[in-house]
Amino acid sequence: MRQSRRRAQQPEILEPAEIAEILRELRGIEPVRTAFLIAAVMGMRRGEIFGLQWGDVDFDRGILHVRRSYVDGVKGLPKTESSRRPLPIPEPALEALKEWKEKASYTGANDWVFASGVSFGKQPYWPGTLWRRNVAPAIERAKIVKPKLGWHTLRRSYASLLLSSGVSLRVSMELMRHSTAEMTLATYAQTVGSEKRDAGSMIASLVLGNEVATS
Template sequence: MVLMAVGTGLRRSELFALKWKDVDFAANHLSVTRSIVSQVVGVCKTEASQKPVPLHESLAQALLEWHRHTSFRKREDWVFASPHSNGKRPYWAQAIMRYHVAPASRRIQLQKRVGWHTFRHTYATMLKQVGTDIKVMQELLRHSSVRCTLDTYTQAIMPAKRAAQNAVLSLIFAEVQSKPSETCTVLHP
């Protein structure tokens, strides 16, 4: 589940609402057609949310392995069907977080609190880090606007900030070094 969340940027409501019929292994993509919040199935957040999501080969292999492992393999079954409900409902996202993800994050001594949305933010930040075009990012995250992608889901990482600062300072110092005969005057009020 975590691999799917961080590898696709799906919202928690979309991840847990996936059914096997939504997974196209031949074309390697997911169809996001519904969401589930508090065990209530509904429509997706926005029209843009319903666009297909590419499925990397490694994620497809992980899903195939899960398909072999789970007892709930029919097209109408939830991808992450809960055995506690005999497959009639997906796992409860908060229970997975509380009993599995949070303890694992404590074991590896993560300093920040981890939630399902953390994986979506991480996906967005990594897309930006590898130089993904902003329009592609918007579509991968299935946002209705580029503004939402920029304002909410990306953050500048320290190496990128340092590289930007270094580039500016190299211009400044190159300018100063090219005019060695001029002196710098500091004005005091």
Template sequence: MNRPRYQLGTLYSEPRKSGPDVWVYRWRETDEQGRRTLRKQIVGTVRELRTQADAQRAAETLRLSVNRYTIDHGGSVVTVHKLVEHYRMKEMPMDTHEGKTRATKLVYQNCLKLYIVPRWGDYPLRRVTSVEVEDWLKTLKLAASTRTKIRNLMSTIFRHAIRWGFLGQQENPIALVRVKAGRKRVPDTLTGEEFRALMAVLPDRERVMGGICATTGLRVCEVLGLKWEDIDFVRKTANVLRSYVSGSIGPCKTEVSQQPVPLDAITLQRLIAWRGLCAFGADTDWIFASERLFGKLPVWPDILRSRILQPAAKRAGITKHIGWHTFRHTYSSLLAATGSDVKVVQELMRHAKVSTTMEVYTHAGMDKKRVAQSKAVDVLFNRTPQQT
């Protein structure tokens, strides 16, 4: 089969009737029958790409797509950096439609910017080897889970190269890279006494936030994504519909996460009390709205953790490493310790995969979840079972 000849293409600016001028990339394609066709595509506006050098860099990604069949026949050499830019242009827009959360996209971007491109950007694709990548990952002073994410993202990028014909079907060097996925340390959890001591020294807002995390297992991003209208005070449930990550409202981590969770009587009482104290108590308001932002967005969890939660833990005499996720780990461990059914624990924690807890295929009802939840709350608040 005749391959299309390599096309260098030309780049120039072109005026438009309305709006700023645009940079246009033009090239000719030769099909298998030898016919020549003129093609062009807008690379970006002159406002986005202020110099021709900027436009040339942006056009390089497009040039890769145009010449993807010619890289083994005297065409351009594809480096990891060029491949990453091609992946960003072709795959990143699709991520929006495939359910990837904002947090996942930020992790991808950070891994590319901080680790993958600085280390491997200038390497031709076939110069990257499994052993070299594996040895490099071992030198990174990162959590095992983060090293695993970097490895998986590199594998995704190389699969992208195979899909587009930059590499052969069996040329993914990352497929043979081994990474230990175990934790460096076991996450800390709180005892009932430690939890009560911490609650006693926290301000009202943070006390309610921590209480929700510890009695429902919600992630802090999901707690901050709650509005007052999401709380059903009659049915004693919370509808988890969204999350707040890095200053942006988005979907929850998984579809399983978007399920109603039961609310214990103590948690409901504290929510009612907080609604009477907070500045934003309308149904459409965020439960933990930022006063500095006039209620338009929830508060920022990282600032609360470093300035309020962790100092409060020290005042309470707690030496463990404390964060908002500590409450979720505490809830999970208490559910297991109180002898709850594995399937109930899985659904209360809203794990996406059954394997996260155990391979159980029965459905747990809301009443059974509430009983298990109340047992955990009994321990946290030193409450006798008769009070449930």
């Protein structure tokens, strides 16, 4: 019989104060800070973040459409059908996107939000490269010592914050865009409702409130 193996070590998560400190260290380093902020307060997968195009961002309604993923130079669909549902954009992330768009060189509807100048906008930045060159040094400057941190750490941290903040399981699953249990799938809301928007804004406030407090 095959026996399940327990993880030798639980994956690391970042606390709100730690995320805020990293964001403080990333001030002025764009578009890395904006990408990091989106990952922290929206819990998106890295392929979804770097697969964003400006046409996916509805600035007027504060909604993000997740239409593709970009992983290791390959453009494809998001991981699951539920992953393609729209997300409310917390106000701090929306403002960061607006500010980045004003500075960016490639801002057409079909341009990558995080277009790389090296490829003349034809490809987005490589998330692993940005992490090594910018985020990892910011973590070191913030004196945060935790092993094996990466973009997915922010998604796990977001999920932990949702659950610890008392957000309902239905809303948490919707914001994380998981498709695991039939009972959960049956309760999915098809639109971006106020409950999800409030939950997303609460996570952003937790993170950004700590950033302000440590300034």
